[in-house]
Amino acid sequence: MRLPSVLLALVVAGCAGAQASSTPAAARDAIPALDSAKLLGDLFRLSHDSMAGRAAMTPENAKARAYLVSEMRRLGLAPVGASFEQPFAMPRRNRPDSVRGVNVVAQVRGTRFPERAIVVSAHFDHVAPRNGNIYNGADDNASGTAALLQLAAHFQRHKPEHTLIFAFFDAEEMGLLGARAFVANPPVPLAQIAANVNMDMVARGDNGTLWAVGTNPHPVMKPIVEALVPASGVTVKMGYDTGTGRDNWTSLSDQGAFHAQGIPFVYFGVEDHADYHEPTDDPEKVNAGWYYNAARTIAAFVTRLDVAVAGWPPR
Ligand SMILES: [Zn+2]
16 A cells, blocks of 8 residues: 555654654654454443442452453563562551552563653542442443553553553552552652553543643643644543642542652543442443543553653653
């Protein structure tokens, strides 16, 4: 097949840019293709009734975790340390008992700056059944988990310049416990973690908007979000990171644990919807096409962030 001249121009431009960065400009600016069938299939698998909501410390949570570990093995990612599974015990807020959870953590080593890492994360737990109702948590957060699996697959094929750590956090619903355990006992020194990209509720594009949260507390992220070209149908807006209460999402998901350590983050998510934390957060409610394009947009953001981090001073 002949290359259209516009594509040829991009290839030439890509070669010219190769001295500044090992990632050609054309590859950097393209919106990655992911496996849409696998993305949706994983969302359905993780939010199936047999997973019973994947609440921390349940057998169904362990089943979801075993699947994530098997996928990391299948994709050929490496653990960070001895094992993909990183157990923790964390006290619950205002409760005497500790939560025993297990994060799943894997990495793709950077080709140019492997000693510096970007943590890309999503929590895989949700909440336990109540009154005989299963809370499937399709959007919250089978969506982010399945997207993270796709990002791991993508960056295993298209190697990043910095090391990407893929963190599937447990016990987010009990107070960001998996993420807090991760930063309290990090598998690499915190000073080596340049940034966090967190996904939590990325499938319900009911109004087409994917929020990119964190550019106010971390202005270093702003030009990267501004330069992002979203996939079709996805509108990326910045906000929900000033003010108080539920209008400020800075610490409402796992990115809060990184923010508390001064680590720049961008959190991607949709606005709360009628099925938020209801038994009706079901996979059938997901807008599959929008979800796919949201995941691709986030993959494109991680690609841009990986390039930008090279220009950041060490923390
Ligand atoms: Zn969530």
